[in-house]
Amino acid sequence: MALPSFAHGLARYALVAALAAVFALFAALAPGFLSGANLLSVLVNNFALLAIVAIAMTFAVSAGGIDLSVGTAVDFSSFAFVSLVLAGQPVALAALGGLAGGALVGLFNAVLIAGIGISPFLATLGTLFVGRSVQQLLTNGGNPVYLPPAGVPEAFRFLGHGALAGIPVPLIVTALVVAGAWVVLARTRFGRVALATGIQASVVRYSGLRLPRITAATYVLVSTIAAVVGLILTSTVTVYIPSSGNAFLLNAIGATFIGTTFDPHGRPNVPGTVLGVLLLGVVANGLLLSGLNFYWQQVGTGLLIFSVLAIGFANRKAAGRV
Amino acid sequence: MADTAKSGEAIIRLENIVKRFGGAEALSGASLTVRRGSVHGLVGQNGAGKSTLIKLIAGLHRADEGTVEIDGKAYDRLTPHLVEELGVHFIHQDRLLVPTFTVGEALFLGRELRFPGTPFLDRAGMRRKSAEILERYFGLSLPHSALIAELSAAEKQIVQITRALIANPKVLVFDEPTAALVRREADLLFQLIRRLSAEGVTVLYISHYLGEIVDLCDTVTVLRNGRDVATLPVAETSAADIGALMVNRAIGELYPKPDVTPGEVVLDVENLALAGRFEAVSFRLRKGEVLGLTGLVGSGAKEVVRSLFGLDRPTGGTVRIKGETVFSADPAAATRRRLALVPEDRRRDGVALDLTVTENTTLASLDRFSRGIIDRSAERRQTENLVKRLEIKTDGVDALVKTLSGGNQQKVAIAKWLSRQSEIYLLDEPTVGVDIAAKVEIYRLIGELAERGAAVLVLSSDIEELLGVTDRILVFFRGSVTREFPSSETSPGEILADVTGAHETLRHAG
DSSP states (O other), X not given: OHHHHHHHHHHHHHHXXXXXHHHHHHHHHSTTTTXXXXXXXIXXXXXXXXXXXXXXXXXXXXXXXXXXXXXXXXXXXXXXXHHHHHTTOOHHHHHHHHHHHHHHHHHHHHIIIIIIOOOHHHXXXXXXXXXXXXXXXXXXXXXXXXXXXXXXXXXXXXHHHOEETTEEXXXXXXXXXXXXXXXXXXXXXXXXXXXXXXXXXXXXXXXXXXXXXXXXXXXXXXXXXXXXXXXXXXHHHSEEOTTGGXXXXXXXXXXXXXXXXXXXXXXXXXXXXXXXXXXXXXXXXXXXXXXXXXXXXXXXXXXXXXXXXXXXXXXXXXXXXX | OOOOXXXXXXXXXXXXXXXXXXXXXXXXXXXEEEETTOEEEXXXXXXXXXXXXXXXXXXXXXXXXXXXXXXXXXXXXXXXXXXXXXXXXXXXXTOOOOTTSBHHHHHHTTSOOBOTTSSOBOHHHHHHHHHHHIIIIISOOOOTTSBGGGSXXXXXXXXXXXHHHHTOOSEEEEESTTTTOOHHHHHHHHHHHHHHHHTTOEEEEXXXXXXXXXXXXXXXXXXXXXXXXXXXXXXXXXXXXXXXXXXXXXXXXXXXXXXXXXXXXXEEEEEEEETTTEEEEEEEEETTOEXXXXXXXXXXXXXXXHHHTTSSOOSXXXXXXXXXXXXXXXXHHHHHTTEEEEOSOIIIIIOOTTSBHHHHHTGGGHHHHEESEEOHHHHHHHHHHHHHHTTOOOSOTTSBGGGSOHHHHXXXXXXXXXXTTOSEEEEESTTTTOOHHHHHHHHHHHHHHHHTTOXXXXXXXXXXXXXXHOSEEEEEETTEEEEEEEGXXXXXXXXXHHHTTXXXXXXXXX
8 A cells, every 4th residue: 555655645745845936036037035034024915914814714625515604704803802902901811802702603503503404504694694794784884903113012912912032923823723734633632523524424413422513612612713823813903994804715715625645645734734824925925026026926826726736636536535 | 907817827937046246146946836816825034035036036136047927928137117117016115215206106117108199298097096096995195285294104104005006017016015014004005905816916025024924824935045845824823933944043052151140230120111113121131141032123122221321311211230220311311321222233332443453342332541642552462452352353453444344343342342441231133244253252252241240231132143142032022022031941942023013913813
């Protein structure tokens, strides 16, 4: 049985190779791509926030679902955070409020999916629409909520602009989320059971595990992770812009599925998702620096997703794993 | 309706039919002769070849060897359409009526009446004709425009029969027609069949219920292992004899059953009921005991097992596990009380095909291997031990379960509960779809469980298997336990007679 491990190597190689290839390509073609400042900007601007949302998505996909409302959780977190700071609450408390705001979105999804039994795709699509309307109602039809520059506490700016030992805080937070998520998904009972739910839910039920509880926990976790992004984003730009979180949605889904090629069995996994986000980030930044028309960036991203998925799929098929 | 002039001649004749699927022979030289005007019964255990034989007549399969004659003429290439043109029609429980069609559309689908010489449908004519048949044979009217989906099982069957009658059938083939009917509806069906027979229609009647066969048919053919082992006039035989013919196989050394003295009662079921499914079910299961349950689909046996594991909520009665009354219908609570279920649909409910052997084995017992973080080397060791103990053939504990054979997948499904240290095992059709060698290993495992003090309940429709591995057997019929047999002093035929309701017939007759 040498073929599967060989093909598995190839499938994993596809993602790493694609990353190395685009990196080399832009190093050669895009002026300034290799500069330290640019690479740091890739990490902070193109990687950190998307990585957190994509990891949230990885949990949903792992459990056999999807969460189209991750952006809604980002927005609700951002709105709650800004509102509480404006109301004069301590920043730490306001941040907790932000996380709770995001978690609320997950709770709503949990009721729809685990309680009523609506499919995750439709349930979270509904939440996406409802969330957008709620935000418009809360903001007089979608007006941004600014924090007056004078009134912003220093602690508030720290999440987005601070640094520890020279490392930007957003990157540190992302690293913590990545490490935590990796442990939870790959090494804990919850992660294992969520994975089993995604692979064959009825076996989970027939094994005496409480399926609705696991599903509900998954969607609350997804939204809570996404809510972290709401905090960082708000701290960075000191404004809440309604429905802005949805910008992460498609890239998060793309990165998660690109990441599945990194697993021998094609399962969603945290390291794969991180590599997927890096790949998308490098491509976006590189295309921008190459002076390519903005609209061509999307084409590049799409082609990239196709090719990585195709190679990964073909390899697993050759190994008889599909 | 059909002419009775040539009564007694063969209207359907199958000679030495051989039919293979891949390497397996479903039929190995089966013959069947149905005579004009008779009501001919066809019986056999699951896998005996009944459905293959019926599909051959229906033109859905083609024989590899042998001849098929209808009305004295041999056909090589029967198609479903041709068979209907020859006047042979099928009433099948599962045969699909399009649920979104109206009664009228379903009745005339494919042979709509038209105004002569035009493409226009004669709706009034169709309505008249179906109303006339419905009135004449069933004494009822079905709304022509009702949707099929709105009809009961019995009404759907009436639509099927009416559809066949519109075409003036010579032969009607009934394939397990009473499976979804209540007693009263079944009685009406029997009346109808007798009447059609009196009018000269030939009937081929396939049923698990031997009582029905004895009641209704004049001739019966018994299939076993792909061959017809007997064709008898019903007047000269009995349901028990027919049952004995169906299962006649040497039991031999298949069942390595250890001698265990049962211990204390661990599962005490009293008057358990689930409305519409089963009622007043009581039994006790002791440590070290292997109890068998058997019954036809819908007899309630499977539903009892589901209720015990908390998958369905009983509507009455009590269940005590080790003396403690159980209230919740919740598999999680059941497994905490050390109950284990190995479900019938192994590939859907028993094992996760895309998880590894290890991940499957420890799925129900992750608590044992994790305090927050899973101790992966401990779960691996545990799995390797169980793989060795159950002789699971796999490339390794990291292989996906879908790469294993059916028998080895089933062993993984059992290993999951051994890892959970379960004490009461509910095995639902544990050897369905596994080869004979794996079957014997599963039988050995059942014996080993009992020896180690587990209580085992085996639900199976394979009666020989039950007699071989259990201490006693409860027979379910139409929702209740009709009889208990000690396994060592009972013959398959006796049980089969009860399973199929032959005693019901005796009771009706006496």
